[in-house]
Amino acid sequence: MSPRTSQQYEQIRAKSKKKIFQAAVELFSSQGYHVVSVSQIADKAGVAKGLIYNYFESKDAILQEIIHQVSSEMIGFMSAMEDEKEPKKRLETLIRSTFKLLKEKKDFYSLIMPLLSQPSFSKEVKQSLASFIKVIVQDMEVSLSNLNVQYPRIEALTIGAMIDGIAWHYLLIYKEKYPLDEMELKVIAYIRQLP
Amino acid sequence: MSPRTSQQYEQIRAKSKKKIFQAAVELFSSQGYHVVSVSQIADKAGVAKGLIYNYFESKDAILQEIIHQVSSEMIGFMSAMEDEKEPKKRLETLIRSTFKLLKEKKDFYSLIMPLLSQPSFSKEVKQSLASFIKVIVQDMEVSLSNLNVQYPRIEALTIGAMIDGIAWHYLLIYKEKYPLDEMELKVIAYIRQLP
Amino acid sequence: MSPRTSQQYEQIRAKSKKKIFQAAVELFSSQGYHVVSVSQIADKAGVAKGLIYNYFESKDAILQEIIHQVSSEMIGFMSAMEDEKEPKKRLETLIRSTFKLLKEKKDFYSLIMPLLSQPSFSKEVKQSLASFIKVIVQDMEVSLSNLNVQYPRIEALTIGAMIDGIAWHYLLIYKEKYPLDEMELKVIAYIRQLP
Amino acid sequence: MSPRTSQQYEQIRAKSKKKIFQAAVELFSSQGYHVVSVSQIADKAGVAKGLIYNYFESKDAILQEIIHQVSSEMIGFMSAMEDEKEPKKRLETLIRSTFKLLKEKKDFYSLIMPLLSQPSFSKEVKQSLASFIKVIVQDMEVSLSNLNVQYPRIEALTIGAMIDGIAWHYLLIYKEKYPLDEMELKVIAYIRQLP
DNA sequence: GATGAATGAGTCTTCATTCAT
DNA sequence: CATGAATGAAGACTCATTCAT
The missing domain is CATH 1.10.10.60 (Homeodomain-like)
Structure with missing residues (x-):
């Protein structure tokens, strides 16, 4: 004792x-x-x-902490592309990381998507997650700029929308039946055909 | 009296x-x-x-009725493309209708997206909405088949993901600051460059 | 018009x-x-x-009025024995009237029994019904007195208990399967064997 | 700590x-x-x-549990006569037990009688209580059969009606003023005069 | 005389949170 | 550190009653 x-x-x-x-x-x-x-x-x-x-502190605090961790993990995952300077490679790495995240942290994603849409959650949390997406898009925009794509922002938003749309369909609509790997290849193919 | x-x-x-x-x-x-x-x-x-x-009947019944109405309105909106047989035109009409819906019925959309993700909602409701998306994707798949696109299903899912991703970003991330019109043009441009 | x-x-x-x-x-x-x-x-x-x-006036008032009518009808039914002076005949008439009432006004009886037991009802109503029973018992007591029965009050209460017990069993326990007619004869036989 | x-x-x-x-x-x-x-x-x-x-679980569940306990206690009380084989003795024991129960568990009885009559209560509960009465009556019928009473069923029902009628009058009509003990003796006397 | 939409007090029930041990 | 009994505010829902027409 x-x-x-x-x-x-x-x-x-x-x-x-x-x-x-x-x-x-x-x-x-x-x-x-x-x-x-x-x-x-x-x-x-x-x-x-x-x-x-x-x-x-409270039930809400549990959620906050979960979200906090999700953010951290996302950022960690994304750091894979930190060193990649060549634009196309950088884009590709980013996409691959995202899909990897989507597959490995399905639970977290499933948790986050509804929360982001739930209008009543603490602004901060939502903004931090939203800004995460924004940062990614901005990063892509820079890469696309370097590739001399005509409208880099629109292109970045398009790729971003594709990815999140895929995640959405995968997690909430088609689930197991979704051809996630083929879709990944498709997105990769999409960026490869860019100028 | x-x-x-x-x-x-x-x-x-x-x-x-x-x-x-x-x-x-x-x-x-x-x-x-x-x-x-x-x-x-x-x-x-x-x-x-x-x-x-x-x-x-209950609080839940209010929601059911709202969703029912949303479904009806969606179907009504989509009927615009009913008569369009030419594949590319049909795809284009479908996209334009969707964006129109997105702009005019923003409230409903904002209500629906979270619900779809909320895991605890009545299966029927979620399935009816999910199947709505599936039907649209399938319709696109047929059009793409007729265009002799190589992998029509993957292509259809890609366009579907783009659209829903755009909706998601617009409604929940960027809101007023989102270049919705440009994105619409971008999607149209995307299908136009198909074979 | x-x-x-x-x-x-x-x-x-x-x-x-x-x-x-x-x-x-x-x-x-x-x-x-x-x-x-x-x-x-x-x-x-x-x-x-x-x-x-x-x-x-109110939901409660409906009930009051129903009960009021029941009381009146009971009294009316019982008046059959008014003229009967001969003790045994009088007792017999009373019993026959009660059983007749029980058969013909089953609905009312079924309504009254629970109400009488329901503790929360207006005292007046309950007392008026209770006093109806008491009056009947007292009437029987007088008849039994005239017959020189040894303990007329106890005897009257016994007959009263038998009758109400029969009603209770008939309406709430055995229902259709209760041999109501045989029981009536039994009660009649009981009073006939009195001195 | x-x-x-x-x-x-x-x-x-x-x-x-x-x-x-x-x-x-x-x-x-x-x-x-x-x-x-x-x-x-x-x-x-x-x-x-x-x-x-x-x-x-619910307000209703409280009632269920109360009734369950009442049933158990009734059965316990009644077990006093289990060993009594001699018919008259058995009948007498049964009657004494019932009166004892009536005196000692007045509260429960007052609760049960209205419930039995309340038409809207869970069938099971009512049936379980009703069947309790039926079992008692049947037991008496057997005893009376052994005594070679002419119509044992009618006689059993009569005694049952007397007892429940007495309970009813005592609890709901006369209350404190009811000569419960004398009535008990009266019932005992009644069965003693049987053949 | 008759209608049924509207009211709101009151019911049962749930659940995040506290606290004595 | 850990337990779970206890609290009470808040939620969904019901229903006797009112009242404009």
Whole structure:
């Protein structure tokens, strides 16, 4: 019964929090934020309801934190293209990264898309996610500029729309039946034919 | 005094129902279904809470009816291309109709997109909307087939993704700042360069 | 379009009120007072909801009036024995009348029994019905006294309990399967064997 | 501090549930199920409204549970006669048990009688209570058969009607003024004079 | 006399959050 | 750190009653 060291405590804390976080991600993404109750999260996480409030200020705070992490992960994923200077390669890398993200982090995507559209969420969160998209589009715009495409902004927005449209159709309309790989190739082909 | 004629009652009913319906559309689309309370709808419509239940079975039923109307309107809009047999013209008409719809029924669209993504909504509703998209894509596939495009399905899905991606970016990310008209032209240009 | 005479109005009034009254009796007795709504009564009566309030102060008032009528009818039925002075005959007549009432006014009885037990009803009403029973029992007590039965009050209460117990079993437990006629004979036989 | 042991929780739960249960019994039996609101129960029990739903699925479920307990207690009480084989003794035991039940569990009885008559209650519940009565009557019928009574069924129904009639008069008509003990003796005397 | 749209107080129920242990 | 009983505000919905016509 020796008292735990503060390091041990730290580990316990981290573990519990993780469990709650995971449970929340799964439930929110599969059922939607409003429909999921704190009790459900606790059940799924296998902890007592009250414990959740040791780690998160509120139900809303859980969501905030999830979104925060999503943003970080997205940025991390995207950093793959950081070093790529050659415009076409850069575009291609960006697209491949996005599709990779889409496949590997399907859960997060499914969670984020509805949230972005849910009009009642904290402006900041939505803006941070929206601005993420904007940054990507802007990056593409620069690449396209360098390629001397005539209307680089329109072209960038088009490619962006294609990608997000594909994600949308994949996650919400066609699901398993969507030819995601072929679509990826199609987008790659599209940018390859650019001047 | 004698009671009102049944015609008068009909009018009164229609008017009240409309008020409630309108209020619900505005609130749902600007704040999201779950966040809006029946009391809010009543307040906005300027009627007593109870009256809502004279016209709608439940809060959910209001949504159903809204969606039903959206579906009808979509189908109506799309019928513009019914007579167009020439493949390229048909594709073009379809695209123009969609953009028109997007501009004129912005409210409805903003309401529908989140709903489609909200995982917890009645399957029927989501399926009916999803199948609407599928039908459009299939129609495009036929046109593209007739044009002897190599992979008509992939091409159809690409155009579909572009359109929905544009809608998504317009309604949820860029809003007023989105160059919707230029994007429309871009999509038209895209199909024109097809074989 | 000659104006109706006041007599005609009187008839119309009486007719409408009767319709409402009947509908209420049937619904209350088959479903219970609290469960039946004013709208249901209006529907069943084939009149507008509002009309009910032309004839009755409130939902409760309808019930009061029904009960009032039941009381009157009971008293009327019982008057059959008024002239019968001979004790045994008098008792027998009373029993026969009760069973007749039970058979012919089953609806009313079914309505009254629950109400009597429902603790929350207007004291007056309940007391008036309770006192009806008490009066009957007292009448029997007198007859039994005249027959020199040893404990006329206990005997009267016993016969009263038998009758009401039979009614209770018939209406609420066994229903159609209850041998009501045999039970009537049994009660008659019981009093016949008294001294 | 460490959390309570699960045993402690069990006790707390049992205690709270009991408080709610008790409050419901008293209110339902004194005012009637429909008239009592969940808030009233909570107030009387001295708990928050919401807590009730930690222990009962719904208002209706409270009633179900009460009735379930009544049934159990009735069966328990009646088991006194299990071993009694001699017909007259068996009948007598049964009657004494019933009167004992009537005196000791007056509250429950007052609650049950109205419910049985209330037409709108769950069939199961009513049938289970009705069948309880039927079982008792049948048991008496067997005993009476063994006594070679001429019409054992009619006789059994008569005794049953007497008992329930007495209960009815006692609980709902005469209350404190009812000579319950004398009536008990009277019923006993009645069966003693059987062949 | 008759209609039925409209009202709003009141009902049951849910659930995020607190807190004693 | 962890538990889950308890709270109460808020939500969807019902229904007796009113009232303009």
